Amino acid sequence: MEVNLVKLNINGKEVEAPQGSTILQAAELAGIEIPRLCYDPELSKMGSCRLCVVEVKGNRLLPASCVTPISPGMEVQTESPAVVEARKTILELLIANHPLDCLTCDKLGDCKLADYCYEYGVKESPYVGEKHNYAIDNSNPFIIRDLNKCILCGACVRACEEMTGQDNLSYLHRGFHRKATTAADVPYIESDCVFCGQCVAVCPTGALTEKTMAGKARRFNIDRVQTTCPFCGTGCNFDLAVKDGKVIGVLSNPEAPVNGRSLCVKGRFGWDFIYNEKRLTQPLIKKNGQFVEASWDEAFDLIALRFNEIKEKYGPDSFAALSSARCTNEENYLVQKFTRAYMGTNNVDHCART
């Protein structure tokens, strides 16, 4: 399909972008980053936070670049004095009703609001007024919801509806009392929430955070290891968040080929089975009907003795191996290889059929 390119000028630079692009998208293509809070490439456009405003020659208003389409010959300034002043004012208005507890906020380092305040030198708000004092929703084991930190960008509402289709979140009330919340404003646990956590993945502030990571590490102190989910066959990818050699949570990875940032409750929050205290850490040998801990050497010696003995006595087909649809390809390869090449039987199968 042929795409018509539109020529325009951004910050004095001639750029091209496909017809129908917004100014924000055209700027991004040209490597120019425009600040944004409510804009998310995976979600419908809302144009509500106004942080992405730009100056367009011939337009006396500052349009929101995330919802303004480009046109040929358009001249755009993304960081002009008027734009910078507007952005500062928007940030000051936002933090006028935002707890400035960044020192202990888990999201610092991955908080867009803090990042932009840093970028534009906004330390405090000249606007003094009422502040929210919502109770923190700590009703469930997975997500902490602190609506005092919500900037009403609506990303969670859109993610719930557009990524998961659960339609569990919407807006309540008007003006200062406006809230992005569940039907009847009940805690997540009492709502229709399926705990996919898409709302957490898209939240630009500390309003929605992973409970398992609370107080464990700032984002910049976490090692992220991209891997594949161990549950169903969809093949979602995500990052394991690792701090001091321990997994503390799962974070969406937008580069995941199958799922993007979407995950389900199991993938995002079911990983903690790895630290269940019932995990086996040592080989066990059954003696007189009871399991006793053994060294690897003792275990391997006994296995080698008995498998070989039985094979010798009853022949190769007296052995059978069950491999696993939960284990890696490489482990499965090894199991069928030793069953065939060493035990001398094709008695190898796994739970595909059961």
Place this chain on the structure above:
Amino acid sequence: MMLLIGTNATEAHPIIGYKMRQAARRGAKMVVCDPRHIDLVDEADYWLRQKPGTDIPLLNGLMHIIIKEGLEDKKFIAERTENYEELKEIVASYTPERVAELTGVSADDLYAVARLYATTDKAMIFYTLGITEHICGTRNVMSIANLAMLTGHLGRPGTGVCPMRGQNNVQGACDMGALPNVYPGYQSVTVEANQEKFEKAWGGKIPAKVGLKIPEMFEAAHEGKVKSMYILGENPVLTDPDTNHIRAALSNLDFLVVQELFLTETAEYADVVLPAASFAECNGTFTNTERRVQRVRKAIEPIPGQANWETICQMVTRMGYPMNYESPREIWAEMASLTPSMKGINYGRLENESLQWPCPSTDHPGTPFLHAGKFTRGLGLFQPSEHIPPGEMPDEEYPFLLSTGRILYHYNVTTPYSKGISSIWDKEMAEVNPLDAEKLGLVTGSQVKVSSRRGEAITAVKVTDRVLPGVIWMSFHYTATPTNALTSHHLDPITGTGEYKVAAVKIEKI
């Protein structure tokens, strides 16, 4: 258009389910064929609520209408298939009236869905265990393939038959040859050239005889023919049908080794238990339902001190067969060198991308969909079936039909070890229709004893019209409610897959 049959995607494959829901809301047509009122029914244009175990008549009925109305793809049938006449002959007797009677789906809906599927250019069928976990599972799948071939909905983007594979690496375990009839890459063990190739690569003498499938292994253990077993990361006591039979088989073994994360119900029977490492502790690869190979990366040190591949290598080396690998990368490379369909996939490429096999060379981009232009066997073979009723149906003594499956919040028998998840979803809530609940005096939360001819289980119930009257639906995630003590001993004769979807039970309030 999406035709879903026997697949509860938003719970069993949530992200795929969410994408289906997005597509339906963008205007794609959706048909759900399912006896249960699953979530996606609410997004669907048509819901065909067939009675459990009547998938073949339903599919035959759709094909009957398509042929009667001349909506079949004559060119595709002529050029790419064979045995069409037999299909035509068999489906001829599946008139909408007869099918309505057998399945409970109205003739009007059958007409509408048959026309919609046949006349939509991009139409795809999705199925999961609701199709395969029947005595006629293979025949169900063949019937789906017949429907797709009849209408030429194969071998092009946006068409095809998509079996949504269950576990994270069930595709990969099959691909790797963890099956009794094939080496890696589905190279048959009965073909001499394959046998020679693998004997040469691995050393040792490998029989050309197909090995035992899981149910046959347990049968052989019963009979004392199989004496020793090695089980890696599986818990058949909880997950395989007819639990008591499995327990007896395991007790009868002379020697059992289980490599596991936990001391599972199966590991209890072991003579030696080897501690396993979790996905977060190992390097390797998983292959998803789209045949997409992706990396699994080690994030933390193995909790038992070593990765699973190291444990297997050490164990086998001790037995007298040296396995000396540096890393999973090297294991993959050896496998790929012996497997034409994977030859082009290596860890270097997987570092930055995921690849779908067949991928025969390192410059091959992978294969997103199969059967373009030609089927693996050449021509697509129509293999029509008559209706095959379930192996066991409700009767006077066991008047309820038990069907089983997964719920969103658990994955088989691993997630109950997640504290977060099990703090909320901690017990079985068997689904019972309000009409039956009233007769039995049950409300949501009531405790019942469910029994079949093979065993019993105690569970709480949830009263809901998600299930038809006369049906009880249960998951199999919980140790306290071992649902598979109840499930049927009937198997699909070709695959050995258990009929988890239909068994006769009775329900008693306790």
